[in-house]
Amino acid sequence: MSSQFDPFCLFAFGPFVSGAMLWWGAVIAVPIALHLLLRRRRQTVSWPAMMLLQAVVRRRTRRVQLWQWLLLLARVAAVLLLAAALANPVLRSAMPATAAVDRTQVFVLDASYSMRTDQGGGRSRFDVAVQRSVQACRDAPPGTQFLVLLMQDPPQAVVSQRTADRDAVIAELEGLRCSFAGAPAADTLALLDRWCTAIEDDAPLAVTFFTDAQRRTWQPIVDGATRAGSADNDSARAVSARGSWQSLLEQVQQVDIVDVTAGEAAGESNRTLAELEALADDRVGVAARAAASASPTTLEVHVDQQTVYSGRLEWNQQGTARTEIPLLPAVETTVVRAELSEDVLGVDNRRYLVRQPPRPLRAVCVGRPEATRFLATALSAGSESAYDVSQRSAADLPQLDAQPIDLLMLCDVARISPGAAEAIASIARRGAAVVWWLGPAAEPDGYQHDPSVVPFRLREAAPAAWYPVDPLGYQHSIAASFAPYPQSGLLSTPVFRFWRIDALDPEPNMTGRQTALALGSDAAPWVLTWQRSQQRTVAITSAPTSPQLDDSNGSDVAEGPWNALVAWPSLVPLVQEIAAWATAPRRSTPSLLVGQRFASDLFAGRPLPARVLAPEQVTSVPRLFAEPASAADARAGGAELQAWTSSPVLQPGVYTLQWPEHPSQQVAVNVDPREGHLERVAAADLSRLEVDNAAAPSQPAVDGAAEETRGGWFRALLTAALACLVAESLISRFALRWQA
Amino acid sequence: MDPAWKRYFDPPTLAELAGVGLRRSQLYDGGTLAGLHRSSRHGHSVEFAEHRPYTPGDDLRSVDWKIYGRTDRYFLRNREDETTLVCHLLLDATASMDFDGVASPDTRPGSSAEKFLYAARVTASIGFVTLETQDQCSLTILGGHGPDVPLGGGQPQLQALAQALAQSQPAGDQAISERVADALPRLQREGIVVLVSDFWDEAERLDSAVRLVRAAGHDVLLVRVLHEEERSFPLGGMTRFEGLEGEPAVELQADAYRELYRQALVESEQQLERLSRHSGAHYLSMSTAEPLGKTLAAALHRFYG
Known part of the structure; x- marks a missing residue:
């Protein structure tokens, strides 16, 4: 379609198909000009008997002028009607439903x-x-x-x-x-x-x-x-x-x-329930967002329709609020629903979570023993621990592919071999959390893998200095747990060196990448998180190692420790918070955002469900269907089971997928909280x-019916124009002459 | 011969006016000199008026001694006095008189137009008739520019009339009725007021002006002078008429209005005649196309015998 203006082509304008023909209406200037010209072609005389003349004019002029105006009117109307006829008018009432493209x-x-x-x-x-x-x-x-x-x-x-x-x-x-x-x-x-x-x-x-x-x-x-x-x-x-x-x-x-x-009208600001996740078997985390000036709101948490918590949610200066709600460990699958009090936009005030019965999460710490032991210890410390922790060397990574793993901690691994990368990718595809601890042993060129495996690149190690920890306003869930204790020293861990990294996106539809904790005045990432639908990845750019205990890396000893985590009380809570956040999806059934689809990827090992049961208020139930073989191969990696998917889920709620041979599974579907951020x-x-563009298109084609309709108007207008011309002739020939 | 004299006193015209003159419609004692006109005062003429008893102080020369001889009583023999006529010539010199016809584009402002010249000649001719009978006349230019001529008689007055008319130019836009009212106090003695004008004024105001003059003891002769084109309205086509006295312009198809114009002019003439009749004035309408001498002579003869 050309956007250049062509002054000669006809264009539709208002009810006129050939609006350009309306330019012919300008011809009315001719009779008007003649009228004015004739008036100008007059003789001017000085006359003494004006009194007599004015008396005469008073008697006669009104009638003569009336006829003159009628004459001009007839001429102008004739021209206008002619132009309108040429412009092919189409009136709405006469427009057929199958009219031509205008x-x-x-x-x-x-x-x-x-x-x-x-x-x-x-x-x-x-x-x-x-x-x-x-x-x-x-x-x-x-x-x-x-x-x-x-x-x-x-x-x-x-x-x-x-x-x-x-x-x-x-x-x-x-x-x-x-x-x-x-x-x-x-x-x-x-x-x-x-x-x-x-x-x-x-x-x-x-x-x-x-x-x-x-x-x-x-x-x-x-x-x-x-x-x-x-x-x-x-x-x-x-x-x-x-x-x-x-x-x-x-x-x-x-x-x-x-x-x-x-x-x-500018009214009450909107509040959005941004997160509801099971951080542990006996607690859920709730995050909400509002305008900074918003008044406190009420948070209610229901478990299987039973209210288990109701309290006020206070907003911090950034307009966010986080809280953790203790719950009894679920004996069976339970539905948790969190609600904020109603505001101008109610959709984003509610979130669902389907908790699974507690089970020990299998965590594997991979790396040299000097690096893994602190993390393994921190992970299994205290009553919070729900991990079955094992330590493996990097050489064992390819063999881990076949094992059920919920949390994979890569502790200052020097290089990621191709086999290890494939194993990590496979583990992540199954939804396991992957935590990268990057320490002095890491080699930048050993991490050059596909972003879906290693979502960052090691750029350089920062020079030795004291880099204070910046909690970035405690916005991230990992940091938020430390917010009530800013002076406790938990986030005042000394960090002397760290890796500057370039963060990548593992896939185009990445739902979120966020820096949880930063270092130094330029807020370089220390703890960086990636969140996919059911899988989370964390990278920590300065890993806990002890130079006194590390005898494998002489340079490290020479350069001193990268941080004091191993000696600092924040190690255990930090590791546990990172692990809790990373494995939160593993404590609940898969969840979706509105607009996403049920797919075989989320329910590994299960065939196409027999049906989907939607919540009561939902009117649109997603349709399930098997994917074509080619797509299935690509997605399932040649697995025996045929991949399947569904139409997008259009409404939030808890859906139930039923299989003949497997127990049913409930899936929480929530709205995307980012849409609730009402900012224009x-x-x-x-x-x-x-x-x-004001480009005039060429004359559109017209079909027979429309042509016929327009033709009727064309003839009518043409007839009216002719009638005006006849009237003009009569007036000029008889009326004015008779008056004269 | 003085060019001004020749311009206004055309010998053939004057010849045609021989034998006519102005007469008062009643006894008249306005003149200071003995003249041809009967006066209401008793004097020493040969015309007997009446006898009346003598009263002390009467002139003994008027005692009718024959009656005294017959009746031994004193009676005075009164005779009619004869005096001169006073004629006040008022010439309209407003701008509407400055019309030379639409066919004469060479007319320049300030020069005597044909219409005004004709009116001036009419004025001069009446003045000539007046002075010819040893009466007195004055000239007042109404509007415009030009000197007035005070009351006087004889050959010098004729010369003065010619000079004044030659110097007069039409101008101004004041209505003629108002001009007449303004000039009336300056008319020193009762007489005949001859008003030469086109009379383009409201009829009611003209009527008031004439009655005012009549109330001042004057006889009135109204002489309307119109240009021939004012009468015939020979114009055609779209014409813009601009007033000579500042009237708003009028645009019209001239030939569409010709008959109506002429009809209106006739009505105007009739209205002026009615006005004159009711006021005891004489009315004469003249056109620049008419022979001045014959027309004027016929009219004066008709009015004054």
Whole structure:
């Protein structure tokens, strides 16, 4: 589709198919000019008997002027009617449902769950979006064809075939429901791009977004161009979104972004329940987020519908709150539900967790004994320990693949061999936590493996100095446990050296990478975490070793210890908190975010379930289906069992998957807490995204029915123009002459 | 011959006016000199007026001695006095008189237009008739520029009239009725007021002005002078008419209004005639296309015998 303006091609304008012909209306300037010219071609005389003349004029002029105006009116009307006839008008009432392509209007409604925010009076942002889209549909000029797309995860094509039946489109719009997922812009724009490409004719294309302009949705588009050089995953998405946006702009004539929050009163801020996880068999961790100025809220925790905790949740300066709720160890599978008190957006105030009965987690510490012994000891210390800890050398790593492992601790391993890397990848695929302790023995080139195995690169060891520990505001769950005791010395561990690393993303859909603890004034990562859906990875850039006890590395002895962890009281709690966070998914059944799918990867060793039981309030039950053989091979690595998956889970809750030969399994499905962070993109940025190319497309083809309708109007207007010309002739020939 | 004299006193015209003159409609004692016109005062003319008993102080020269001889009583024999006529010539010199017809584009402001020249000649001719009978006249220029000529008689007055008319120029936009009212106090003696104008003024105001003059003891002769094109309205096509006295301009299809204009002009003439009749004035309407001498002579003969 060309975006260059062609002044000679006809374009639809209002009810006119050939709007360019309206330019002929300018011909009315001719009779008007003649009228004025004739008035100018007059003689001017000085006349003494003006009194007499004025008396005469008073008697006669009114009638003569009336006829002159009628004459001018007839001439102008004749020209205008002629121009209108040539412009091929189509009136809405006469527009058939299968009218020709004049203009394609795409309505994109943001259905991310932030659109469920109550605007007051029980009306949500999504209700406003629907209302305004319906109005825009009604106001669209005749001949417009519509497409409707829901911007959610995954995007949903509501009206995927162009239609001019606006009643049907309105019915579809009014039947839309807001999702419980986010709205990744890149996916929506990619679908839009495909739609635009598929439209083969040259009809002008306009896209209107109805959105609450959340930063999470729109910032990637705004930032895409400026952050193109960055290598992190968000930037990659931003570049992708921006690229899709540019592609969209090249193909469409007009892009409008309708902010449905315009005029929304600033009310109570939203609170989001961000995390609910089983940190141990007898406690769950709860994290919540709100605006810094938010008032305390009430947290309730229910286990199998029974309230086991109710208390106030206080927010820190960063607007976050974390707490741990002690629970009795589960005897059997239990459903834990945490709820915050209601606010403007209720969807993100609730999270589910399915706890499994306690079982000892198998932890394997791999490395030299001098490195593993402290960690193994710390891991099994105290009553908190729920680990069955074993210590293995790095050479044993390839053999660990076949063993059931919940936590793999790699303690200052010098090099990762290819066999060891394969074993680590296999262990991680099964959901085991992987913790990398990086110490003086690590060799940077020994860690050059695929990011899915080693999600970082060792850059250089920081020079020896005292690097204070920065808890980064106790934002991370690992650090949060230390927050009540800032002066206790638990996080004041002396660190003298550490590895500077470059963090990578193991996979494109990584849900989170976060630095839990940092070192030094430049906040270099000390404890860095990666979280995939059911697997967690932690890297600690300064491992606990003792130079006095380490006789294998002379250089280390010469350079002194990297930290004082082994002598510091924070070793045990730190190791245990890291292990607790890393293995939290292992204490519960697999959980999903809305928009994700049940898949065989989550339920290793189980075939396609017989069915899925959805919670009572859920209206959309995911469909299960076996994956094609090729995809299954790729995913299952040639396993005997056929891989399976499901349609995206669209609503939160606890679902039950049933197998004939296996016990049923409950799965918690929660909303993505990031969508609950109600922060709008800057209005200026949003308005900069809007585009009006104002390109005039070529004359669209018309089908027979529309041609016939337009032909009727053409003839009617032409007849009226001729009638005006006849009237003009009569007036000028008879009326004015008779008056004269 | 003085060019001004020749301009206003055309010998053929004057010849046609021979034998006509102005007369008062009633006895008149306005003149200071003995003249042709009967006066309400008793004097020493040969015309007998009445007898009346003698009262002390009467002039003994008027005692009718024959009656005294017959009746032995004193009676005075009164005779009519004969005096001169006073004629006040008022010439309208407002801007509407400055019209030379639409066919004469060379007309320059300030020069005597044909209409005004014709009116001046009418004024001069009436002045000539007045002075020819040993009466007295004055000239007052209403509006415009030009000197007034005070009351006087004889050949010098004729010369003064010619000079004053030659110096007068039409200008100004004040209504003629107001000009007349302004000039009236300056008319020193009762007489005949001859008002030469186009009378483009409201009829009611003209009526008031004439009655005011009549109330001051004057006889009134209204002479309307119009340009021939004012009467015929020969214009056609879209025409913008601009007033000479600042009236708002009018644009119209001239030929569409011609008949109506003429009809309105006739109505205006009739209105002025009615006005004159009711005020005891004489009214004469003249066109620049008409021969001045014959028209004026016929009218004066008709009015004054």
